Amino acid sequence: MHPAPSVIFFTTFSGLGFGLLFFLGLGFPAVTGWTAFAFFAIAYVMAVGGLMASTFHLGRPERAIKAFTQWRSSWLSREAWCAVGALVLMGLYGLGLVFFDARWTAFGILGALLSMATVFTTSMIYTQLKTIPRWNMKLTPLKFMSLSLAGGALLAGQVDAALVLLVIGGLVQIYTWVEGDKALASSGTDVASATGLGGIGTVRAFEPPHTGTNYLLREFVHVIGRKHSQKLRVIALGLMTIVPVILLALPFSHIVGVLAIASHIAGVLTARWLFFAEAEHVVGLYYGKR
Amino acid sequence: MTTLPAKTEKKLGLVIDLDTCVGCHACVISCKGWNTENYGAPLSDQNAYGADNYGTFLNRVHSFEVQPEGDAAAQLIHFPKSCLHCEDAPCVTVCPTGASYKRVEDGIVLVNESNCIGCGLCAWACPYGARELDQAEGVMKKCTLCVDRIYNENLPEEDRQPACVRTCPAGARHFGDLGDENSDVSKLVAERGGMDLMPEQGTKPVNKYLPPRPKDEMPEFDVLAPFLQPVAEEPKGFLGWLDKTLEKL
Numbered sequence: 001m002h003p004a005p006s007v008i009f010f011t012t013f014s015g016l017g018f019g020l021l022f023f024l025g026l027g028f029p030a031v032t033g034w035t036a037f038a039f040f041a042i043a044y045v046m047a048v049g050g051l052m053a054s055t056f057h058l059g060r061p062e063r064a065i066k067a068f069t070q071w072r073s074s075w076l077s078r079e080a081w082c083a084v085g086a087l088v089l090m091g092l093y094g095l096g097l098v099f100f101d102a103r104w105t106a107f108g109i110l111g112a113l114l115s116m117a118t119v120f121t122t123s124m125i126y127t128q129l130k131t132i133p134r135w136n137m138k139l140t141p142l143k144f145m146s147l148s149l150a151g152g153a154l155l156a157g158q159v160d161a162a163l164v165l166l167v168i169g170g171l172v173q174i175y176t177w178v179e180g181d182k183a184l185a186s187s188g189t190d191v192a193s194a195t196g197l198g199g200i201g202t203v204r205a206f207e208p209p210h211t212g213t214n215y216l217l218r219e220f221v222h223v224i225g226r227k228h229s230q231k232l233r234v235i236a237l238g239l240m241t242i243v244p245v246i247l248l249a250l251p252f253s254h255i256v257g258v259l260a261i262a263s264h265i266a267g268v269l270t271a272r273w274l275f276f277a278e279a280e281h282v283v284g285l286y287y288g289k290r
Numbered sequence: 291m292t293t294l295p296a297k298t299e300k301k302l303g304l305v306i307d308l309d310t311c312v313g314c315h316a317c318v319i320s321c322k323g324w325n326t327e328n329y330g331a332p333l334s335d336q337n338a339y340g341a342d343n344y345g346t347f348l349n350r351v352h353s354f355e356v357q358p359e360g361d362a363a364a365q366l367i368h369f370p371k372s373c374l375h376c377e378d379a380p381c382v383t384v385c386p387t388g389a390s391y392k393r394v395e396d397g398i399v400l401v402n403e404s405n406c407i408g409c410g411l412c413a414w415a416c417p418y419g420a421r422e423l424d425q426a427e428g429v430m431k432k433c434t435l436c437v438d439r440i441y442n443e444n445l446p447e448e449d450r451q452p453a454c455v456r457t458c459p460a461g462a463r464h465f466g467d468l469g470d471e472n473s474d475v476s477k478l479v480a481e482r483g484g485m486d487l488m489p490e491q492g493t494k495p496v497n498k499y500l501p502p503r504p505k506d507e508m509p510e511f512d513v514l515a516p517f518l519q520p521v522a523e524e525p526k527g528f529l530g531w532l533d534k535t536l537e538k539l
Contacts, residue, residue: 001414059408059428066387066405073293076386076411130380130491131417188490189417191354196485196499197308197367201358206366209318209350212343215422219410282488283419286352286371 001132002222003276010054011122011275012268014083015144017047018115019152021090025112027105028158032097040094042155044087051083075128079121086114119148126275133183134279139176146172147240147268154261159248166248166264170241173271177233184280184290194285205288220281221289232274240267294382298397301469302435303375303496304455305478309503310462313351313368317454317463321349321372321433324453329438330403334426346424348372348433349454367502370463372454373420373433374487374495375399381412381421381432389430397469397496398437403429417491440465468496 020043023029024036031039055061068084070077089111096102123144126135150165191205192198244260244267280290325348326333335345349372357364375392379399382390389405390412392398401412406429413421413430421432436452439445449456455463466475475498478484484498525533 057410059410059423059430060406063387063405063407066389066407067409068386070386070388073383074386076384076409080386125384125411128384129415131415189488193488193490194417195354195367195369196487196501197354197356200356200365200502201362202356204355204357205352206355207353209315209352209371210344210347214344214350215346215413215425216419219413219423220419281414282417282491286419 001276001279001281002219003273004057006053006056008269008272008276010050011144012050012265012272013046013053014050014122015119015148015268016151016155016265017043017045017050018083018086018118019148019150020155021047021086021115021152022112022149023152023156023158023161025090025093025108025110025115027103027108028156028161030103032101032103034098036094036097039156040090040098043090047083047087075121075124079118079125082114082118082121086111086118089114116145116148119145130187131282132279133187133189133282134180135275136187137176137179137183139172139179143169143172143176147271150241151264151268154244154248154257154264157257159252162260163245163248166241166245170237173237173240180278184282187282189282189285191285191288194282205286208287216283217287217289221284221287222277223289224277226278229274229278232270236267236270236274238267239263240271243267294377294379294392295394298377298392298394298469300396300467301375301377301496302396302398302440302466303468303475303498304372304435304452305464305466305468305475305484305498305500306370307462307464307482307500308367308369309500310460311351311368311370312460312462313353314459315351316457316459317370318347318349318351320453320457322347324436324439325431325434329434330401331424331427331429331431333431334424336425346422346431348420348422348431350419362505365502365505370454371418371420372497373399373435374418374493374497375433375435377494377496378492380415380417380491380493384411384415386411398435399432400434400437401430401432403427406430417488417493418495435465468498 024039055064067077067080071081089107093104093107093111096104120141123141127140130136146169150169153162153165191203195203197203243263247256247260250256284290322333333346337343352369352371354367354369355364356367375397379392382392387405387407389402391400408423408428410423421430424431440450451465455465464475464478466473468475470476479498482500484500486495
């Protein structure tokens with residue numbers, strides 16, 4: 001899959017933003033007034049900024065509002081509803097904390113649940129695709145949610161929770177890579193089933209339909225990025241989990257906290273780039289590529 | 291609504307004969323010609339006259355080489371590919387806006403372009419690469435089964451079939467109702483063992499592909515063989531004497 005920057009930024013930052021909103025909604029940290037304002041501002045910049053970035057890859061962004069109509073069948077539509085629901089409820093909850101010094105717990109808890117539901121629906125957009133075996137597994141939502149919670153805990157300054165969640169997120173990520181590497185082969189889809197010609201003999205893509213490129217190749221067949229995938233996995237895991245865990249184990253200061261957050265974000269961005277670049281869409285089989 | 295109909299009245303689709311297709315790409319051109327100036331947005335090209343040119347097509351012809359077991363000759367099979375109008379079309383259910391839908395009356399999968407936001411998710415969900423996002427219009431394009439031809443009473447009756455079928459010079463493309471057991475296309479599928487592409491993806495394609503017929507066996511036999519003298523392994527007579535003599539020198 002083509003690793004479009006808009007989608008990488010969207011999934012990374014909305015994941016972090018909604019992760020932070022989850023902890024704020026549950027009252028960790030139990031802040032009010034201008035401190036609360038600062039926390040909520042960071043969460044909203046990330047969550048809303050991520051959602052805005054996602055509209056950049058649309059062919060017709062001016063019609064984006066229509067994406068709210070198909071919640072019965074479409075995970076993308078469900079994501080839109082969960083995101084707006086979470087942002088509205090958490091906005092009301094934040095309003096109480098910042099301006100009225102009041103904790104409207106019901107809004108907070110519901111907002112926290114909807115924040116996680118948003119991350120879950122985002123992950124289901126990818127998980128539902130049988131055409132991309134590397135994404136089509138239960139580990140995908142687990143990975144998105146564990147990383148969102150880890151990043152959220154880190155941003156919320158919940159050091160103990162962050163330590164545990166970072167390690168869980170890292171382990172889920174490693175397991176996803178191990179299982180993902182086997183996914184295409186075990187999906188049963190290959191050039192023989194794609195063409196139905198496997199009964200005659202060994203099928204090989206001989207000539208593509210066109211001399212140039214096309215939308216399908218540019219969107220779905222991205223083989224360049226996989227060249228350094230092993231090195232990038234190590235870098236991603238190091239920045240995302242190992243460095244923040246070491247930093248958090250040190251005596252806490254704000255500088256160490258900021259460094260841990262910066263490292264974690266850089267790691268998640270790298271991992272998310274790999275999530276797209278390494279994903280093989282079965283349509284590549286028709287072109288003799290994967 | 292982007293939920294799929296439980297049942298469609300007809301299952302209109304194509305039957306493509308891989309035994310007959312000669313790979314001329316006439317269907318590709320007639321498809322682009324008809325569909326760029328009729329239903330929906332035109333099929334644009336980018337840098338059409340430059341080195342790095344590409345464009346939107348609803349039908350593309352791949353070529354595959356198949357090497358049978360043993361030393362039988364390899365076969366080259368031309369393979370036209372367009373939307374298969376699947377019964378369980380994954381492209382329809384992922385659509386967040388309701389732009390993609392499957393028609394109850396004939397099973398054709400269409401895009402209502404004025405509702406399409408160009409998110410591309412339907413193209414991600416399609417295993418066959420049947421959908422392409424038009425780079426000029428920003429909306430998803432796909433085979434309409436020439437919905438503006440097949441019911442068009444302004445056209446002569448022989449033209450009321452998809453442009454690709456109408457133009458195929460080899461007769462490798464057939465159009466009809468695959469939901470009707472007695473239709474010509476259904477009979478053809480039954481007779482020739484029509485197959486689904488990527489059945490394991492669970493899409494239940496309506497379009498069927500007819501596999502190439504088995505090739506004739508070429509006997510291991512040369513008509514001149516009986517007239518040829520076998521080559522002597524050991525030289526005899528004068529040459530044998532010469533050979534031995536030269537060896538001794």
